[in-house]
Amino acid sequence: MTEPSFDVAHLGHVEILTDKFDESLDFFTRVYGLKLSALEGDSAYLRAWDDYEFHTLKLTAAATTGVGHIGYRVSSPEALERRVQVIEASPYLCHGWTEGDAGHGRAFRFEDPFGHHFELYWDTHRYDPPPEDQPALKNMASRFTAQGASPRRLDHVNLLADDVTEFRDFMQTCFGSRVTEQIRLDNGRLGGCWFTVNNKTYDLACTAEHSKGKGRLHHVTYATDQREDILRAADIFLENGVHIETGPHKHAIQGTFFLYVWEPAGNRVELANAGARLILAPDWETVTWTETERKKGQAWGLKTIATFHTHGTPPVKESS
Numbered sequence: 223m224t225e226p227s228f229d230v231a232h233l234g235h236v237e238i239l240t241d242k243f244d245e246s247l248d249f250f251t252r253v254y255g256l257k258l259s260a261l262e263g264d265s266a267y268l269r270a271w272d273d274y275e276f277h278t279l280k281l282t283a284a285a286t287t288g289v290g291h292i293g294y295r296v297s298s299p300e301a302l303e304r305r306v307q308v309i310e311a312s313p314y315l316c317h318g319w320t321e322g323d324a325g326h327g328r329a330f331r332f333e334d335p336f337g338h339h340f341e342l343y344w345d346t347h348r349y350d351p352p353p354e355d356q357p358a359l360k361n362m363a364s365r366f367t368a369q370g371a372s373p374r375r376l377d378h379v380n381l382l383a384d385d386v387t388e389f390r391d392f393m394q395t396c397f398g399s400r401v402t403e404q405i406r407l408d409n410g411r412l413g414g415c416w417f418t419v420n421n422k423t424y425d426l427a428c429t430a431e432h433s434k435g436k437g438r439l440h441h442v443t444y445a446t447d448q449r450e451d452i453l454r455a456a457d458i459f460l461e462n463g464v465h466i467e468t469g470p471h472k473h474a475i476q477g478t479f480f481l482y483v484w485e486p487a488g489n490r491v492e493l494a495n496a497g498a499r500l501i502l503a504p505d506w507e508t509v510t511w512t513e514t515e516r517k518k519g520q521a522w523g524l525k526t527i528a529t530f531h532t533h534g535t536p537p538v539k540e541s542s
C-alpha cells in the first residue's frame with residue numbers, strides 16, 4: 223500500500239456540456255434545485271445551497287453533451303506545488319496553468335489517458351451570499367430555499383474508461399486517491415473503481431466504457447441530507463416530465479441510496495444519500511465485488527437497467 227496523500231482536499235466542481243442550454247439551466251435550477259451564482263460567457267455557474275464555493279457545477283453551452291473538465295481543490299498552496307511536480311513527472315498529458323474562471327483562480331490542467339480533462343487549484347472564489355440569500359444560521363453557506371430537489375452539496379462524478387485499471391493508476395498517481403471499492407470481472411479486468419481523496423466513501427467513480435466512446439461522462443451526483451429527500455425528488459421529477467432512468471433504490475456497492483435521471487440534453491444526473499458512512503480507517507482495504515455478486519443487482523434486488531451499461535454522454539456516433 224502506498225502512503226495516502228491528503229494533498230488533494232476534495233472534488234470542487236464539474237463542468238457539464240449541453241446542446242440545450244436553456245432547458246438544461248431550467249432543469250438544474252428550478253427542478254434539480256441548484257442556485258445560479260452567475261451567467262458569464264457561454265456558462266452558468268451553479269452551486270447547491272451548502273456548497274461553500276462560488277460554483278460546483280459549470281454548465282456550458284456546446285455543440286454536444288458530456289463533461290468539460292473536473293476540478294479538485296488542494297489542501298494548501300504548497301500541496302498544489304507538490305502535486306504539480308508529481309503530475310509533471312508522470313507520463314500523463316499536461317496542459318499547464320490556466321488563469322481560472324469566474325469560480326476559481328489559477329489551476330493546473332492535465333488529462334487522463336481516455337480524454338477527460340482535470341485541474342487542481344487552491345485559489346477559489348468563496349460564495350458570499352447577498353442579503354436575500356443569507357441563511358438563518360451562520361454555519362450554512364446560503365439560505366435553504368427548498369427549490370426543487372434541493373440537494374445539499376456536490377457529491378461525486380462517474381466517468382467511463384476503456385481500461386479501468388489504467389484509469390485507477392492515473393487517479394492514484396495524480397491525486398493520491400484511495401480505491402475504496404472495485405468490481406473484478408471473471409476475465410480478471412476491473413469493471414469499476416470508486417476513489418476518494420478524503421474520508422468520504424468516494425468522490426469519483428470510473429466504470430468500463432462499452433460503447434467505444436472517448437472521454438465520456440456516466441453521471442454527476444449531488445448529495446441530499448436524507449433518503450426521504452430522494453423520494454420527494456422522484457415526485458418532483460415526475461411532475462416536471464424528467465426522464466427517470468432507475469431508482470429510487472439502494473446501491474450494493476457503497477450502500478448509497480440513489481435516483482438517476484437524464485437532464486434535458488441527455489446527461490445523466492444522480493441524487494444520492496450515503497447515510498453517515500465514512501472511510502475513517504487509514505489502512506482501509508479495498509472491497510472487491512465479483513461479477514457474480516454484481517449480477518445479483520442492487521442492494522434490495524433491483525436489476526441494473528440495460529441503459530446503465532450503454533448510455534453515456536456525449537452519445538457515440540453509430541457511423542464512426
Ligand SMILES: [Fe+2]
Binds near residue numbers: 235291292323326341
Ligand atoms: Fe475549473
Ligand SMILES: [Fe+2]
Binds near residue numbers: 378380492
Ligand atoms: Fe453515482
